[in-house]
Amino acid sequence: MNAPANTSPATLDAVVIGAGFAGLYALHRLREMGLNVHGFEAGTGVAGTWYWNRYPGARTDSASDVYQYWFSDELLKDWNWSERFPAQEETERYLNFVADRLNLRPMISFSQRVTAAKWDAASNVWVVTTDKGESVRCRYLLSCLGPLTEPKVPPFKGHENFKGQFIHTSRWPKGGMDLRGKRVGVIGTGATGVQVIQTIASQVGELFVFQRTPTYAIAMRNPKLTDADRAATRARHKETGEAVKHSLAGFAFNMQTTPWADTTKEQRRKIFEDLYADGSLIMWGGNFGEVLVDPVANEELSEFMREKMRSRLTKPGAADKLIPKYGFGTRRPPLDIGYLEAFNRENVHIVDLLESPIERVTETGIKTGNAEYPLDVIILATGFDAATGAITAIDIRGRDGVAIKDLWDRDITTAMGLQKHGFPNFFTSAAPLAPAAAFCNLPTCLQQQVEWITDCIGYVEKNGKDKVVEATQAFEDNWVKHHDEVTNATLIAKVDSWWTGANIAGKPRRVLSYVHVGNYRQACEDVARKGYEGFEIR
Structure with missing residues (x-):
């Protein structure tokens, strides 16, 4: 028609x-x-x-x-x-x-x-x-x-009185927003929050990240593609199309074929390193199947990821706030491009909502149980x-x-x-x-x-x-x-x-x-x- x-x-x-x-x-x-x-x-x-x-x-x-x-x-x-x-x-x-x-x-x-x-x-x-x-x-x-x-928009008391800009990430204006030099609050550190925070940290005056649950960050490897890369992709297109159909998560990779119990800790470490170096979700969807069902296997992988995250954080106390204690892959793991490094900056601050939840949004910012944060912009990366x-x-x-x-x-x-x-x-x-x-x-x-x-x-x-x-x-x-x-x-x-x-x-x-x-x-x-x-x- x-x-x-x-x-x-x-x-x-x-x-x-x-x-x-x-x-x-x-x-x-x-x-x-x-x-x-x-x-x-x-x-x-x-x-x-x-x-x-x-x-x-x-x-x-x-x-x-x-x-x-x-x-x-x-x-x-x-x-x-x-x-x-x-x-x-x-x-x-x-x-x-x-x-x-x-x-x-x-x-x-x-x-x-x-x-x-x-x-x-x-x-x-x-x-x-x-x-x-x-x-x-x-x-x-x-x-x-x-x-x-x-969008999930939590019922923050008083948000209608905020004099600045109050916006959910999924309703971002087509023309964009000028955040240069502004005091910005981001609520949420899931996959969307990660992308926002790492991108605006160097642009804003002050960035306050309101976090309830820390997230594992897998460093993304994102090279520009050449004509040769694209030709190679086209050449293996049918093979790739078949691979995604039969995988764990719809990618061109699948879980490890060797059982966890048949590998040594050193062998597993080598596999973890290779997967991490790929800079993709293969770290989750191409790992050992046991890490999704066995707490012991999951903890070994989780500690590997925590180690990688610690090595990227230099600001005192940041690791204590930003490194998860729950098991890797049991929540949605995002890829990042400098997310953790953003918290090494002097203008980026982490606000732990488990220690002190948000009480309300005021005309000029956000008030938690033990502090008030003056803000020009509040960004809701609160999910769906x-x-x-x-x-x-x-x-x-x-x-x-x-x-x-x-x-x-x-x-x-x-x-x-x-x-x-x-x-x-x-x-x-x-x-x-x-x-x-x-x-x-x-x-x-x-x-x-x-x-x-x-x-x-x-x-x-x-x-x-x-x-x-x-x-x-x-x-x-x-x-x-x-x-x-x-x-x-x-x-x-x-x-x-x-x-x-x-x-x-x-x-x-x-x-x-x-x-x-x-x-x-x-x-x-x-x-x-x-x-x-x-x-x-x-």
Whole structure:
């Protein structure tokens, strides 16, 4: 279909919410199937995460050779990444390049946020409405919103009275912000906080970092790419594309094949050194599998990482504040470019919120239990309501008017992160209980999920009398049981983090993401091969 930009027909085969990696690919796949499909995007342009997250220092921590689409040799041939880990601007340009090359932009209504979707059982369609008052009906509804979309803005008392600039990193203005010489407070030291802090430390007058939980920092190695590098990437493209499908976390590397018990401490040290020197997430996703399940193995790796961090900190007392005591890899480990070194600067100060929590935001800054910090700018690097938040921000009501938010407020369950029982013809990517919720190089997992979803829709179109598909309650229950058996065997399940939903007050506790991309893919393929067993088609 070639509808004018920012308009949509009133009756559709499918609606896609979101225009990032998953949304663009879903639009392309469904159109290729001959379906009448349209997308809605709250932003003014495509790129999803890379449209919204423009904060200083934003970049991928997946290498560019795997942070891309696999389905098109033409896209591969005509796009040249400039560095190993691309910055926000470059990734946004890439997704705009894809949207233009595939002529997807006319299929998307921009600056329209989907606010509600209700299942009409009498007609077997979804009724979708937007904040502009538009309403469309469609058979299939696809959520392609991303796992980290809905910002977490803690209820800091008095923030509305702050006279300076108060901003969440995911809502950074397109034109940027001039922070030169200003007194800046950054709240949060997760992956986003790391990138912001290391980038602005040399620009601002004074930087106060409000930290509750320290983070492990893996020093990133980010060389500029040459024509020879890009040629080598293209030459191994098919091999790389196969490797990511069967790995732990959707990268071109996998866990060590030699068991921990069959190596000496000296041999393991050599492996740790080699992985660390690579300057990538191979330190987490390419290590020994035992470090994710065995406390003794994890502690040996954790102490190695602490040693590396200590060697980078020279300011007295900094190591005591910045080096974690919990196990490496049980929380999301970020890559950094000078994050720890930023705290060696005289103008950078660490505020330990475990010692003295934030009491309130004042007109002129932040007050903790034992001090007040005058600030011109407050930056919230406080993360997101992961995996569920973007979906529950929409009033999605399935059969009998049941809201998905009400169900997930009680217990977070899905059928493979692809559907939820009680919500016919509603498909999700990057939803809970699938690797894309947290433990995956997202382009790998999102493409796999979009392919499964669109293949399922194609099957239903051919075989369903009413063209309706819904995960059965029994299948969903079995998947939840399997998911919990897999994830609860890991150390991740024992640590409070956004990976377990612990960053959101009242959120039901469960490891949000399935652990192992290759095994998940195989499970999805098995279901499809058996005629979508576990999904009722009528």
